Every structure is written in structure tokens, then in C-alpha cells.
Amino acid sequence: PETAAALGVDPYDEQENIEGGAKYIRQMLDTFDGSVRKAIAAYNAGPGAVQRYGGVPPYSETQNYVVRVISNYNRLQRSLNG
Numbered sequence: 087p088e089t090a091a092a093l094g095v096d097p098y099d100e101q102e103n104i105e106g107g108a109k110y111i112r113q114m115l116d117t118f119d120g121s122v123r124k125a126i127a128a129y130n131a132g133p134g135a136v137q138r139y140g141g142v143p144p145y146s147e148t149q150n151y152v153v154r155v156i157s158n159y160n161r162l163q164r165s166l167n168g
Contacts (some may be wrong), residue, residue, distance in 0.1 A: 089106075090106055094106075123141070125142070131148040
């Protein structure tokens with residue numbers, strides 16, 4: 087709720103939720119100099135945790151989340167590229 091409020095979106099509105107998520111991941115990419123792994127970790131655990139640990143925090147949930155997101159992204163890229 088706090089993140090949604092900071093982004094100015096209603097988390098229960100599907101369109102606003104998608105737009106807010108895209109805006110937030112862009113902010114995390116900017117915050118972490120384009121590091122996809124750090125941005126994804128920050129999306130899950132918060133930017134403070136990523137800054138505190140200097141990378142993906144040692145939380146199993148976050149580590150698994152980063153692996154899943156990157157794996158899904160790579161699978162999607164392969165399917166789009168034939």
C-alpha cells in the first residue's frame with residue numbers, strides 16, 4: 087500500500103496496478119544503475135535491503151524470486167525469438 091500510494095496508483099485497479107509496477111521497476115533500474123538483478127531484488131525486498139547488502143539480500147524468498155523472474159524473462163525472450 088505504501089509503494090502504491092507513493093506511485094499514485096490504486097493497487098486494486100488492474101490498469102493502474104500494471105502501470106505502477108512498470109513505473110516502480112523503472113525506478114529500481116535507475117536506482118541500481120541498470121542492474122536487472124538488483125532492481126528485481128529491490129522490487130521484492132525493497133531498495134533498502136538491496137543497498138544494505140550491496141546486492142541481492144540473503145533472503146531465500148528474494149533469491150528465489152530473482153531466479154524465477156530472470157528465468158521467466160529468458161524463456162519469454164527465447165519464445166519471441168523463435
